Amino acid sequence: xxxxxxxSLVSIDKALDIxxxxxxxxxxxxxxxxxxxxxxxxxKTLGVLHLLSDRGFIEQSKGNGEYTIGVRGIxxxxxxxxNLSILKYAKPVMERLEKEHDEAIYxxxxxxxxxxxxxxxxxxxxxxxxxxxxxxxxxxSNAAGKVIMAFEPRDYLQRYLVKLGRRQSQVDIESFQQEMxxxxxxxxxxxxxxxxxxxxxxxxxxxxxxGKVLGALTLxxxxxxxxxERLEKExxxxxxxxxxxxxxxFGYAAI
Numbered sequence: 207x208x209x210x211x212x213x214s215l216v217s218i219d220k221a222l223d224i225x226x227x228x229x230x231x232x233x234x235x236x237x238x239x240x241x242x243x244x245x246x247x248x249x250k251t252l253g254v255l256h257l258l259s260d261r262g263f264i265e266q267s268k269g270n271g272e273y274t275i276g277v278r279g280i281x282x283x284x285x286x287x288x289n290l291s292i293l294k295y296a297k298p299v300m301e302r303l304e305k306e307h308d309e310a311i312y313x314x315x316x317x318x319x320x321x322x323x324x325x326x327x328x329x330x331x332x333x334x335x336x337x338x339x340x341x342x343x344x345x346x347s348n349a350a351g352k353v354i355m356a357f358e359p360r361d362y363l364q365r366y367l368v369k370l371g372r373r374q375s376q377v378d379i380e381s382f383q384q385e386m387x388x389x390x391x392x393x394x395x396x397x398x399x400x401x402x403x404x405x406x407x408x409x410x411x412x413x414x415x416x417g418k419v420l421g422a423l424t425l426x427x428x429x430x431x432x433x434x435e436r437l438e439k440e441x442x443x444x445x446x447x448x449x450x451x452x453x454x455x456f457g458y459a460a461i
Contacts, residue, residue, distance in 0.1 A: 217250075217254070220244045220246055220250075220254060221254045221257065221258065223243070223244050224240050224243075224244060224251070224254055224255065224258065224264075225258055225263055225264065225279065227240065227243060228240075228258075228264045228273050228274065228275055228279075229264075229275045229279055234267065234270075234272035234273060234274045235272060235273050235274075236270075236271065236272050236273070237251055237252055237255060237271070237273075240255070240273070255273060258276075259273075259276070261278060262276045262277050262278030262279070263275070263276050263278050263279040263282070264276045264279060265277070291456070292313055292315070292324065292412065292420055292421050293313070293324060293325055295452060295455045295456070296313040296325065296412070296421075296423065296452060297325070297327070299423065299448050299451060299452045300312075300313060300325070300326070300327040300423070301327050302448065303327075303423075303425065303444065303445070303448055304327040304328070304329060306444060307425065307440070307441060307444065308329050308330070308331060309329050309331070309334075309425050309426070309427040309431070309432075309441075310326055310327070310328050310329045310334060310335065310337075310425070310426050310427060311326065311327045311423070311424070311425055311426075312324075312325065312326045312338065312339070312350070312423075312424040312425075312426060313325050313326075313412070313421055313422070313423060313424070314350040314351075314354075314409070314421055314422045314424055315354075315420070315421040315422075316345060316351065316354045316355075316419075316421075317342060318369060319344060319345055319366050319369045320342040320343060320344055320345060320351075321342060321343050321344075321345050321348060321350045321351040321354065321422070322340075322341075322342040323338045323339050323340065323341055323342070323350075323424075324339075324421070325339065326338070326339045329427070331427075331431075333428055334427065334428065335401070335402065335405045335426050335427060335428060336402065338401065338426065343400070343401065345366065346377050346382060347397075347400040347401070348397050348400040348401050348407050348409075349395040349396055349397040349400070349407035349408055349409035349422075349424060350395075350407065350409040350421075350422035350424045351422075352385065352386070352389060352395040352397065352409070353389055353394065353395035353409040353410060353411050353419075353422050354411060354419050354421070354422050355386065356386045356387075356389035356390050356395065356411075357390065357411050357413070357417075357419045358419065363382075363383070363386070367379070393410060393411070393446055393449075394408065394409070394410050394442050394445060394446060395407075395408070395409045395410075396408050396409075396437070396442075397409075398429060399429075401426060404428055404429045404430070405426065405427070405428065405429060406426070406427060406428070406429040406432040407424055407425065407426045408424065408425045408426075408432065408437070408441055408442065408445055409422040409423065409424040409425075409445075410422065410423050410424075410445045410446050410448075410449035411423075411449060411453075412449060412452050412453055412456070413453045413456065413458040414453070414456040414457060414458055415456060415457025415458055415459075417458065420456060423445060423448065423449045423452060425441060425445060
Protein backbone atom coordinates (compact mmCIF):
# COMPACT_ATOMS: atom_id res chain seq x y z
CA UNK A 207 0.00 0.00 0.00
CA UNK A 208 2.86 2.36 0.83
CA UNK A 209 4.46 1.72 -2.54
CA UNK A 210 1.14 2.42 -4.28
CA UNK A 211 0.76 5.73 -2.47
CA UNK A 212 4.36 6.63 -3.26
CA UNK A 213 3.82 5.82 -6.94
CA SER A 214 0.68 7.95 -7.02
CA LEU A 215 2.52 10.89 -5.47
CA VAL A 216 5.28 10.56 -8.04
CA SER A 217 2.70 10.60 -10.84
CA ILE A 218 1.05 13.70 -9.39
CA ASP A 219 4.46 15.35 -9.06
CA LYS A 220 5.27 14.58 -12.71
CA ALA A 221 1.85 15.84 -13.86
CA LEU A 222 2.45 19.11 -12.04
CA ASP A 223 5.90 19.36 -13.63
CA ILE A 224 4.37 18.94 -17.08
CA UNK A 225 1.62 21.47 -16.44
CA UNK A 226 4.11 24.00 -15.07
CA UNK A 227 6.42 23.61 -18.06
CA UNK A 228 3.62 23.87 -20.63
CA UNK A 229 2.06 26.84 -18.83
CA UNK A 230 5.29 28.82 -18.51
CA UNK A 231 7.03 27.99 -21.80
CA UNK A 232 7.03 30.59 -24.54
CA UNK A 233 7.02 27.81 -27.16
CA UNK A 234 4.58 24.86 -27.43
CA UNK A 235 5.89 21.56 -26.06
CA UNK A 236 5.77 18.10 -27.66
CA UNK A 237 5.35 14.78 -25.93
CA UNK A 238 8.92 13.68 -26.58
CA UNK A 239 10.49 16.75 -24.97
CA UNK A 240 8.14 16.48 -22.01
CA UNK A 241 9.07 12.83 -21.52
CA UNK A 242 12.76 13.77 -21.46
CA UNK A 243 12.03 16.62 -19.02
CA UNK A 244 10.17 14.41 -16.54
CA UNK A 245 12.18 11.23 -17.03
CA UNK A 246 9.01 9.22 -17.63
CA UNK A 247 8.43 6.73 -20.40
CA UNK A 248 6.64 7.99 -23.50
CA UNK A 249 3.60 5.89 -22.59
CA LYS A 250 3.26 7.35 -19.09
CA THR A 251 3.89 10.84 -20.43
CA LEU A 252 1.10 10.47 -22.98
CA GLY A 253 -1.20 9.23 -20.21
CA VAL A 254 -0.53 12.34 -18.14
CA LEU A 255 -0.95 14.57 -21.20
CA HIS A 256 -4.29 12.99 -22.03
CA LEU A 257 -5.48 13.51 -18.44
CA LEU A 258 -4.42 17.17 -18.37
CA SER A 259 -5.99 17.69 -21.80
CA ASP A 260 -9.27 16.05 -20.77
CA ARG A 261 -9.41 18.34 -17.72
CA GLY A 262 -8.74 21.40 -19.88
CA PHE A 263 -5.47 22.38 -18.18
CA ILE A 264 -3.54 21.97 -21.44
CA GLU A 265 -4.61 21.56 -25.04
CA GLN A 266 -3.08 19.86 -28.06
CA SER A 267 -2.75 21.48 -31.46
CA LYS A 268 -4.53 19.49 -34.16
CA GLY A 269 -1.85 20.60 -36.62
CA ASN A 270 1.43 19.52 -35.06
CA GLY A 271 0.32 17.75 -31.88
CA GLU A 272 2.17 20.16 -29.60
CA TYR A 273 0.80 21.27 -26.25
CA THR A 274 -0.04 24.71 -24.88
CA ILE A 275 -1.92 25.89 -21.79
CA GLY A 276 -5.64 25.19 -21.96
CA VAL A 277 -8.72 27.20 -21.10
CA ARG A 278 -8.98 25.79 -17.58
CA GLY A 279 -5.30 26.45 -17.00
CA ILE A 280 -5.76 30.06 -18.08
CA UNK A 281 -8.75 30.43 -15.78
CA UNK A 282 -6.73 29.00 -12.92
CA UNK A 283 -3.89 31.45 -13.49
CA UNK A 284 -6.36 34.33 -13.76
CA UNK A 285 -8.00 33.29 -10.48
CA UNK A 286 -4.60 33.30 -8.77
CA UNK A 287 -3.83 36.76 -10.16
CA UNK A 288 -7.23 38.06 -9.08
CA ASN A 289 -6.83 36.68 -5.56
CA LEU A 290 -3.38 38.24 -5.22
CA SER A 291 -4.72 41.54 -6.53
CA ILE A 292 -7.66 41.43 -4.15
CA LEU A 293 -5.33 40.86 -1.20
CA LYS A 294 -3.08 43.70 -2.31
CA TYR A 295 -5.80 46.29 -2.83
CA ALA A 296 -8.22 45.12 -0.14
CA LYS A 297 -5.87 45.35 2.83
CA PRO A 298 -5.86 49.17 3.22
CA VAL A 299 -9.66 49.23 2.82
CA MET A 300 -10.06 46.47 5.39
CA GLU A 301 -7.80 48.29 7.85
CA ARG A 302 -9.78 51.49 7.40
CA LEU A 303 -13.10 49.71 7.98
CA GLU A 304 -11.76 47.97 11.09
CA LYS A 305 -10.65 51.31 12.56
CA GLU A 306 -13.97 52.91 11.70
CA HIS A 307 -16.21 50.18 13.14
CA ASP A 308 -13.87 48.27 15.50
CA GLU A 309 -15.10 44.97 14.06
CA ALA A 310 -13.37 42.14 12.15
CA ILE A 311 -13.22 42.70 8.41
CA TYR A 312 -12.65 39.90 5.89
CA UNK A 313 -12.22 39.47 2.16
CA UNK A 314 -13.79 36.29 0.76
CA UNK A 315 -13.94 34.58 -2.65
CA UNK A 316 -16.09 31.85 -4.14
CA UNK A 317 -14.43 28.45 -4.67
CA UNK A 318 -16.78 26.02 -6.41
CA UNK A 319 -19.85 26.02 -4.12
CA UNK A 320 -18.08 27.35 -1.02
CA UNK A 321 -16.98 30.76 0.17
CA UNK A 322 -13.34 30.89 1.25
CA UNK A 323 -12.17 33.58 3.68
CA UNK A 324 -8.81 34.71 2.27
CA UNK A 325 -7.68 37.40 4.69
CA UNK A 326 -8.83 39.46 7.64
CA UNK A 327 -8.10 42.47 9.81
CA UNK A 328 -9.14 41.57 13.34
CA UNK A 329 -10.80 43.77 15.90
CA UNK A 330 -9.32 44.55 19.31
CA UNK A 331 -12.70 44.02 20.96
CA UNK A 332 -12.64 41.58 23.88
CA UNK A 333 -15.79 39.80 22.72
CA UNK A 334 -15.59 38.78 19.07
CA UNK A 335 -16.54 36.04 16.66
CA UNK A 336 -14.22 33.07 16.10
CA UNK A 337 -11.56 33.78 13.47
CA UNK A 338 -12.55 32.33 10.11
CA UNK A 339 -9.46 33.05 7.99
CA UNK A 340 -8.63 30.06 5.81
CA UNK A 341 -12.03 28.46 6.38
CA UNK A 342 -14.76 27.81 3.84
CA UNK A 343 -18.56 27.60 4.10
CA UNK A 344 -21.43 26.81 1.68
CA UNK A 345 -22.32 29.92 -0.33
CA UNK A 346 -25.93 29.89 0.87
CA SER A 347 -25.00 29.99 4.57
CA ASN A 348 -23.52 33.49 4.91
CA ALA A 349 -23.61 37.05 3.64
CA ALA A 350 -20.38 36.79 1.61
CA GLY A 351 -21.63 33.82 -0.38
CA LYS A 352 -25.03 35.37 -0.89
CA VAL A 353 -23.73 38.70 -2.18
CA ILE A 354 -21.36 36.96 -4.61
CA MET A 355 -24.11 34.67 -5.88
CA ALA A 356 -26.61 37.53 -6.20
CA PHE A 357 -24.51 39.21 -8.88
CA GLU A 358 -23.68 36.07 -10.83
CA PRO A 359 -25.70 35.44 -14.02
CA ARG A 360 -29.18 34.22 -13.10
CA ASP A 361 -28.67 30.70 -14.49
CA TYR A 362 -25.60 30.19 -12.30
CA LEU A 363 -27.68 29.51 -9.21
CA GLN A 364 -29.17 26.38 -10.75
CA ARG A 365 -25.71 25.19 -11.78
CA TYR A 366 -24.36 25.72 -8.28
CA LEU A 367 -27.34 23.94 -6.74
CA VAL A 368 -26.59 20.91 -8.91
CA LYS A 369 -22.98 20.96 -7.68
CA LEU A 370 -24.21 21.00 -4.08
CA GLY A 371 -25.48 17.45 -4.40
CA ARG A 372 -27.11 16.31 -1.17
CA ARG A 373 -26.61 19.74 0.40
CA GLN A 374 -29.16 21.11 -2.09
CA SER A 375 -31.94 20.08 0.29
CA GLN A 376 -30.67 22.73 2.74
CA VAL A 377 -31.74 25.54 0.39
CA ASP A 378 -35.30 26.83 0.06
CA ILE A 379 -35.05 27.84 -3.60
CA GLU A 380 -37.99 30.24 -3.68
CA SER A 381 -37.00 32.22 -0.59
CA PHE A 382 -33.35 32.17 -1.65
CA GLN A 383 -34.27 33.65 -5.04
CA GLN A 384 -36.25 36.39 -3.29
CA GLU A 385 -33.29 37.13 -1.02
CA MET A 386 -31.00 37.33 -4.08
CA UNK A 387 -33.27 39.95 -5.63
CA UNK A 388 -33.25 42.01 -2.43
CA UNK A 389 -29.46 41.88 -2.37
CA UNK A 390 -29.27 42.97 -6.01
CA UNK A 391 -31.58 45.89 -5.23
CA UNK A 392 -29.70 47.04 -2.11
CA UNK A 393 -26.15 45.99 -2.96
CA UNK A 394 -25.63 44.43 0.46
CA UNK A 395 -26.23 41.07 2.13
CA UNK A 396 -26.84 40.62 5.85
CA UNK A 397 -26.92 37.19 7.47
CA UNK A 398 -27.75 36.27 11.07
CA UNK A 399 -26.42 33.01 12.45
CA UNK A 400 -25.11 31.41 9.25
CA UNK A 401 -21.51 31.49 10.47
CA UNK A 402 -22.33 30.52 14.04
CA UNK A 403 -24.81 31.19 16.79
CA UNK A 404 -25.19 34.89 17.53
CA UNK A 405 -22.84 35.85 14.68
CA UNK A 406 -23.85 38.43 12.07
CA UNK A 407 -22.12 38.97 8.73
CA UNK A 408 -22.53 41.98 6.45
CA UNK A 409 -21.11 41.70 2.94
CA UNK A 410 -20.77 43.79 -0.21
CA UNK A 411 -19.44 42.73 -3.60
CA UNK A 412 -16.03 43.59 -5.04
CA UNK A 413 -16.42 43.99 -8.82
CA UNK A 414 -14.09 44.43 -11.78
CA UNK A 415 -14.31 46.65 -14.88
CA UNK A 416 -16.86 44.31 -16.50
CA GLY A 417 -19.06 44.13 -13.41
CA LYS A 418 -17.91 40.59 -12.59
CA VAL A 419 -17.80 39.85 -8.88
CA LEU A 420 -14.26 39.07 -7.71
CA GLY A 421 -15.10 38.55 -4.05
CA ALA A 422 -16.82 40.04 -1.04
CA LEU A 423 -15.81 42.56 1.57
CA THR A 424 -17.31 41.24 4.80
CA LEU A 425 -17.79 42.47 8.36
CA UNK A 426 -18.29 39.69 10.92
CA UNK A 427 -19.21 40.35 14.54
CA UNK A 428 -21.30 39.18 17.51
CA UNK A 429 -24.94 39.87 16.70
CA UNK A 430 -25.60 41.96 19.78
CA UNK A 431 -23.33 44.71 18.38
CA UNK A 432 -24.80 44.71 14.86
CA UNK A 433 -28.33 45.92 15.47
CA UNK A 434 -30.72 48.77 14.71
CA GLU A 435 -29.40 52.12 13.61
CA ARG A 436 -25.77 51.04 13.84
CA LEU A 437 -26.36 48.43 11.14
CA GLU A 438 -28.58 50.54 8.89
CA LYS A 439 -27.04 54.01 9.24
CA GLU A 440 -23.40 53.30 10.09
CA UNK A 441 -22.18 49.91 8.91
CA UNK A 442 -24.10 49.31 5.68
CA UNK A 443 -23.43 52.76 4.09
CA UNK A 444 -19.76 52.52 5.04
CA UNK A 445 -19.39 48.99 3.66
CA UNK A 446 -21.07 49.94 0.38
CA UNK A 447 -18.91 53.05 -0.06
CA UNK A 448 -15.67 51.19 0.65
CA UNK A 449 -16.61 48.31 -1.65
CA UNK A 450 -17.17 50.82 -4.45
CA UNK A 451 -13.79 52.37 -3.71
CA UNK A 452 -12.11 48.96 -3.78
CA UNK A 453 -13.95 47.97 -6.95
CA UNK A 454 -12.74 51.13 -8.66
CA UNK A 455 -9.19 49.80 -8.27
CA PHE A 456 -10.24 47.00 -10.62
CA GLY A 457 -11.77 49.42 -13.12
CA TYR A 458 -15.37 49.18 -11.95
CA ALA A 459 -17.49 52.31 -12.35
CA ALA A 460 -20.87 52.35 -10.61
CA ILE A 461 -23.65 53.65 -12.85
